[in-house]
Amino acid sequence: MGRLFAVEIVYRGIFQKNLAKNISRGIALAAKHDGKVGISFGRYGDSPERNGIPAKNFAIVATDDETLQEGMAKYEPKEVDISISVDDTLCKGVESWAWYGLQPINRLLKPGGTLIVTTMHGADAIITMCHRKEFPYQLALLTSIPSFSGLWVYKDDHTDVRLLGAIAKVLPDLFSLTSVEKAIREEWHDELKVKSAQKAYERISTRVVSPAEGNPEKPYEFELPKWYELREGLAIPSIPAGKAMADPTTQQTGGFRPDRNPTFKKYATRTMRPVVDFDTCVKCTLCWLQCPDSCFDVTPDAFYDANMEACCGCGVCEAVCPVTNCITMVNETAFADNASQWEMWKKDKTGYQTWLQEKIQHKPERSHGFRIRGQYEQQIDTMVKDGIVDTGTSGETITEKVVTDVGEASAGG
């Protein structure tokens, strides 16, 4: 038997669907130029048409056809040489749309495998987000904002080919940079993209993450029931209605905390979270009323506390809040846990204001797609200025190469 390689690309549903597809296709194509055979596929059980939902693409490459079959005989790889996270907030863990529990971003990595993350943060910030792993692995960072290369519109920022260049560096056995260049010319006919891949190849560096580093929390999980433990027709009991909650300072009970599904929490969908200024809140109820996930707990003193075990980060609360700067959506990378903001505020109101103002500094570069018209062009300009991506020899830039690719038609549902 020859050698089998597996790479997973973890991405945000709909916003990065085509990006993930381009990367896994690019891997299979570059491997071909390296004399190998490979396949590219999306994880069928995912639901990548849903906003922000973590989803996966896989590329499997082998040195020969029979070895490739060993990989294709599985629904999906059980272990991978490389995990790619194309949105750094995914490093907090991945819960697909169905009942899987929360899976660490590095869960499938083989010993010595490499996690590649596109991020503007440094290694320490990323490692803090990732769950600890029982053996050492490599971390490689590719400087980048989360690329928005979704289902309907593909705004090219070269993230796809930059990752191919990075792979050639961290796992040269898979394919060489020369093979990547050939694949790019064949697939995209774009010398600027070749240049971006070369640059990523030159710049990418890795560091070892030891088992002592990372988030020590055990991600939530559950046992799948036996068939005879299920009710007929998969009738499942409703979530109980919920109950009053306690004030941590006065022990006064009151308000209402709805019970929530213990096996499907959905918060891995979140890329931003609301931070609430309880000092300016007028208790108008709009955030609580409009939240599509019923994530707000009603506190005994009638405030509305966004419960981070239930918040998907949609931003509706920020949009409907009538008080200026009372609710602010902040990038998820600024937070280390899902703790209650209201409890923090009750215990130390001055300290909370300091915390709040510090967090608001982390207002997002970009999340959930583009927030203003022309944002893509602005960001490409910044990336060129910062030297993240290149201009062409005649001064041409990526923005002149915007491609529209509606991608695969999807039935959704």
Place this chain on the structure above:
Amino acid sequence: MAKVVEKAQQEKEALISGSEAIAVACKLADVDVITAYPIRPYDTVMQYVAKLVANGELDCEYIVAESEHSQFEIVKHASAAGARVFCGSSGVGWMYAFEALTVTPALRIPMVAMVGNRALDDPGAFGVEHNDALAVRDLGWQLVWVDNAQEALDTALIAYRVAEDRRVFLPCAIACDGAFLTHSQALTKIPPQEWVDAFLPPYNRGDLLLHPDNPITVAPQVNEDWLMELRKHNDEAMKRSKNAVIPEAYRDFERIFNRSYGNPFFEEYQTEGADIVLVGMGTLSMPVKVAIRQMRKEGKKVGFVRLRWFRPFPAEDLAETLGRFKAVGVIDRDYSFGSPHFSGVLATEVRAALYPAAKRPPVVGFICGLGGREVTVPDVRRMSEMVFKAAGGEPQPLITWIGIRE
């Protein structure tokens, strides 16, 4: 059933069609919700139900839907909310409801439906073929064929008893041959209400009931981690229906109604000492029985096995019975284009049932009576002759179309 039955009560005799017999069963079963959408021959039952409602004899929600799909969806939901329901259709109407038909057993809804067997379009045709009802054979529907109005009435009551048993909770379709059964009236005994009440307990959906006091979610979207377990659930329910619930229901029926159907799953007619048997479903039993009596007088030892329950299929029982004979002829009032040996559905199932059996007589298949064409006594004699030849060691074609112009 511990209930004491008042035997002094008498059955009343009425001249009614197979469809009307099922409508009467709906009344006796005190069905709560009935939906309807007209298509021949099922629409006769719809007319009789409407009449019972209009006459104040049946108190139920009677909803004429805008299509068969809605018709079946409405009763599916009503059943989930605890109502005893009845529904039905024919031919392409049944097919138009197909999505609703697939989700009904999957949701463990004990719906009872009548299929007035009708040829599938095109061309438009009213006559009987069994392909409409057979289309749901793999989905978790229980399927039973009856051949006269009395059996239609009795089997409808048994169908409620079986379907609504918590060990089963699967829908049951009673297949009635268009015209021969749905449209012909025969003297039928109508049992007193007290007997029916003693036989048929109220529908109790238990913790699967959709009700504000029992908040549940039914059948959420699932992925590959869940579905196989649910299929296994339904598989076991179908096994319990076959091995326990159907036999129990027929035993109780005989005790309370004083009418015996013998083996619940199939009727044996003049099989004693027979060399060969014919196997079929539905009203073709009439010409078959007439032909058998003729042939018996001539000293030809031929019998008939009329299968009632096609799902669950009594494979072991049937194989053991058929193993007693030298050859078996299976008459299909259906087709299965491109199936093994280009046979009918029943012949294929019978062959599959026989394969692991100790004794495997040759099976000669026949396609006959399609589109409501008459199955004649000479047809039956001709088929029997071929089966006799097979019994004598003279190989016969695996499938022959009988009664076709050629």
